[in-house]
Amino acid sequence: KAGVTQTPRYLIKTRGQQVTLSCSPISGHRSVSWYQQTPGQGLQFLFEYFSETQRNKGNFPGRFSGRQFSNSRSEMNVSTLELGDSALYLCASSLQTPGVTGELFFGEGSRLTVL
Amino acid sequence: GESVGLHLPTLSVQEGDNSIINCAYSNSASDYFIWYKQESGKGPQFIIDIRSNMDKRQGQRVTVLLNKTVKHLSLQIAATQPGDSAVYFCAENTLGTGRRALTFGSGTRLQVQP
Numbered sequence: 001k002a003g004v005t006q007t008p009r010y011l012i013k014t015r016g017q018q019v020t021l022s023c024s025p026i027s028g029h030r031s032v033s034w035y036q037q038t039p040g041q042g043l044q045f046l047f048e049y050f051s052e053t054q055r056n057k058g059n060f061p062g063r064f065s066g067r068q069f070s071n072s073r074s075e076m077n078v079s080t081l082e083l084g085d086s087a088l089y090l091c092a093s094s095l096q097t098p099g100v101t102g103e104l105f106f107g108e109g110s111r112l113t114v115l
Numbered sequence: 116g117e118s119v120g121l122h123l124p125t126l127s128v129q130e131g132d133n134s135i136i137n138c139a140y141s142n143s144a145s146d147y148f149i150w151y152k153q154e155s156g157k158g159p160q161f162i163i164d165i166r167s168n169m170d171k172r173q174g175q176r177v178t179v180l181l182n183k184t185v186k187h188l189s190l191q192i193a194a195t196q197p198g199d200s201a202v203y204f205c206a207e208n209t210l211g212t213g214r215r216a217l218t219f220g221s222g223t224r225l226q227v228q229p
Binding site: 004033035042043044045048056058090092103104105108109 | 160164206216217218221222
């Protein structure tokens with residue numbers, strides 16, 4: 001079956017702009033999580049969605065937001081981009097319900113560069 | 116490929132040798148642990164997991180050991196192959212909180228010499 005699909009794979013933005021990243025989970029998976037990966041901070045949890053509701057949120061400013069649609073597809077948005085937002089943004093999907101961690105299947109990520 | 120981390124600790128082994136990758140965690144409440152493998156340009160890939168009621172779990176060519184006393188986790192890879200070259204991350208979670216968010220370690224780069 002198809003894996004987690006993230007689009008776009010690469011994008012370049014300038015400071016102050018906003019960006020929207022998309023994630024299509026594995027068919028049948030209802031939980032979608034987002035992580036930010038940078039060389040300095042490593043992999044950090046952004047948020048998790050299940051059944052169109054944000055279930056958990058990491059320690060990121062309000063500029064980072066997301067949503068999930070009825071078909072489980074998810075988007076995350078970063079507004080007023082800063083240079084430090086340059087990172088690989090990873091989406092992961094899982095069959096498990098919130099509070100029960102199971103295997104997370106990651107996409108290949110969206111590489112954001114902020115100039 | 117994309118750089119996962121510029122200053123990761125690196126473990127270099129010869130093909131066919133066994134590899135041991137270590138991870139220390141800080142949250143004594145963590146009760147679920149996972150090892151991931153990340154190849155250049157790809158997302159992390161699940162390798163093996165273990166719950167805190169176990170101290171050892173084996174998979175195909177991999178074994179995870181958990182020492183809760185010293186909050187230490189290790190991944191053993193038997194007969195390491197060139198295809199095992201990647202960055203390896205440990206991750207932890209606390210199932211009882213209902214909070215579903217993994218905390219990842221900083222990673223170790225494994226280089227397999229042919």
